[in-house]
Amino acid sequence: MKKSKLQDPFEQARINKGYGEMNDQDDPVVMLLCHKDVRKSAHNYKTFISGATPGRIVVPSEVNIRDTRQVPFELDPPEHGKFRALVEPWFKRPLQSEYQEQLKEQIYTAINTVLSTGTVEVVNEFSLPIQSHALTLLLNIPFSEAETWISWGTHVFRSEETALDGDKAAILYDYIDEQIEHAIQHPGEDLYSVLLASEVDGRKLTKEEVKGVMVLTFAGGRDTVINAVTNSIAYFAEHPESLERLRNEPEIIGNAVEELMRYFSPLTQMGRVVTEDTQVCEHAIKADSRISLCWASANRDASVFERPNEIVLDRKINPHVSFGFSHHNCLGATHARQIMKTLIAALAEKVDSIEIVDYKENVEDLDEFQRKVGYEKIHVKFNSLTK
Amino acid sequence: MAKITFITSDNETHIVEGDSGSVMELAVNNGIQGIDGDCGGVCSCATCHVHVSPEDISKTGEASEIEKDMLELDDNADAYSRLGCQLAISDALDGIVLRVAK
Numbered sequence A: 001m002k003k004s005k006l007q008d009p010f011e012q013a014r015i016n017k018g019y020g021e022m023n024d025q026d027d028p029v030v031m032l033l034c035h036k037d038v039r040k041s042a043h044n045y046k047t048f049i050s051g052a053t054p055g056r057i058v059v060p061s062e063v064n065i066r067d068t069r070q071v072p073f074e075l076d077p078p079e080h081g082k083f084r085a086l087v088e089p090w091f092k093r094p095l096q097s098e099y100q101e102q103l104k105e106q107i108y109t110a111i112n113t114v115l116s117t118g119t120v121e122v123v124n125e126f127s128l129p130i131q132s133h134a135l136t137l138l139l140n141i142p143f144s145e146a147e148t149w150i151s152w153g154t155h156v157f158r159s160e161e162t163a164l165d166g167d168k169a170a171i172l173y174d175y176i177d178e179q180i181e182h183a184i185q186h187p188g189e190d191l192y193s194v195l196l197a198s199e200v201d202g203r204k205l206t207k208e209e210v211k212g213v214m215v216l217t218f219a220g221g222r223d224t225v226i227n228a229v230t231n232s233i234a235y236f237a238e239h240p241e242s243l244e245r246l247r248n249e250p251e252i253i254g255n256a257v258e259e260l261m262r263y264f265s266p267l268t269q270m271g272r273v274v275t276e277d278t279q280v281c282e283h284a285i286k287a288d289s290r291i292s293l294c295w296a297s298a299n300r301d302a303s304v305f306e307r308p309n310e311i312v313l314d315r316k317i318n319p320h321v322s323f324g325f326s327h328h329n330c331l332g333a334t335h336a337r338q339i340m341k342t343l344i345a346a347l348a349e350k351v352d353s354i355e356i357v358d359y360k361e362n363v364e365d366l367d368e369f370q371r372k373v374g375y376e377k378i379h380v381k382f383n384s385l386t387k
Numbered sequence B: 001m002a003k004i005t006f007i008t009s010d011n012e013t014h015i016v017e018g019d020s021g022s023v024m025e026l027a028v029n030n031g032i033q034g035i036d037g038d039c040g041g042v043c044s045c046a047t048c049h050v051h052v053s054p055e056d057i058s059k060t061g062e063a064s065e066i067e068k069d070m071l072e073l074d075d076n077a078d079a080y081s082r083l084g085c086q087l088a089i090s091d092a093l094d095g096i097v098l099r100v101a102k
């Protein structure tokens, strides 16, 4: 029972000193590991800023592969708030029943397909299609557009050979440029058109700002959702009793989603640039250096979570930070949660058991730490509940 | 049955009734503006923040440690702040007035 396990590589460092150190392309990062420090620093946008050189708050840094500022992600208050307010209602659309019905249909179709197939490679043949199809709903564009995104493979910025792949980024950027031009010529009801028609400070958004929002929507919601879905399949494969429980107690699905998100922490960390000499965990940090908010470590902090390394499906108090905290908390969380809820309900209804055939783990190399975030590949066989 | 008054940030007053679940759930089910309940009530999102009327604090009680840690990092929080998802509805809450923080 450990193929689906995600270890906590940060425990010792978190207990002993509270931070970790990672060298990343000669721009080192002090990783904050304790729940309290992570939340406090996420809240303190004056000392720990997001509005640095585009790409610098991402770990590994993307400064060498892009110039476009991601919006609202790489802005600080009060600028941040203006853009955030603009897009927030759009990102709440997953709460509408029509959206939920369509998502449900997509996910049931995906499950029916794998139930009637032999062995399935989950990352590419299940999670990526689910993520891509669901994104057509979020952007409000035709379902068929997902084929293009599926053809890009699992990593928009990463490839098997190198952690940061400029060519892959170019594919996404060129694609988004084209789509923006298309929306200018043929305005519709899609997110591109809505952004192009929006205003901040009494002026229209620039093309570059629209691009900044769209790039973020594609990049931020891809690997994260894919890992959340894939890890869930691995977990249920090894815990059929959990699937059974969710079948009998559907009212705990909401809690289960939050708990799986805590345990998986699909986004390991996010950086900030320090504006003044300061200290965290009695460790001096210099102005213009980088820290990171390590969500994955905070989520296993034993001073906040009882039995932190166990999945307690109906955990009642669960102040996890998988979707971040404070100003920049995840805009896509409503969408991601809806995908997870629908997926779990559908699995509970249709699937009896899942067998893992073979797998290759996806392990992030964080210098001092090695963290499993999911799988490069995982072959499984889904068995139907109703024969 | 508890009758609960919500005053939203645009100063609208809504009186709703409930007999089970949490204040957050009651607000979401009644479409009270400013209470989203994103995390479903597990104390992770703070989108259920309310200010309890000073005279009703004896009915609701004070925030728990975990709740306080969360509210401490909310710029709108004060001594009367609570997370709606941590307030279980019972007859004891009948008549309270809550001001929605967002």
Ligand code: HEM
Residues within 6 Å of the ligand: A042, A050, A071, A072, A073, A074, A084, A138, A216, A217, A218, A220, A221, A222, A224, A225, A228, A265, A266, A267, A270, A271, A295, A321, A322, A323, A324, A325, A327, A328, A329, A330, A331, A332, A333, A335, A336
């Ligand atoms: C399970 C899936 C996901 C996880 C774990 C996740 C995690 C996160 C985290 C931790 C942050 C905070 C970053 C920071 O503080 O700097 C964030 C921000 C963000 N996420 Fe997600 N995310 C997920 C899915 C999505 C999806 C599906 C989208 C959109 C399609 C999305 C769009 C965004 C955006 C736009 C922001 C920036 C918000 C801001 O700066 O105000 N995310 N996400």
Ligand code: FES
Residues within 6 Å of the ligand: B024, B036, B037, B038, B039, B040, B041, B042, B043, B044, B045, B046, B047, B048, B083, B084, B085, B086
């Ligand atoms: S609903 Fe998320 S903290 Fe109350």
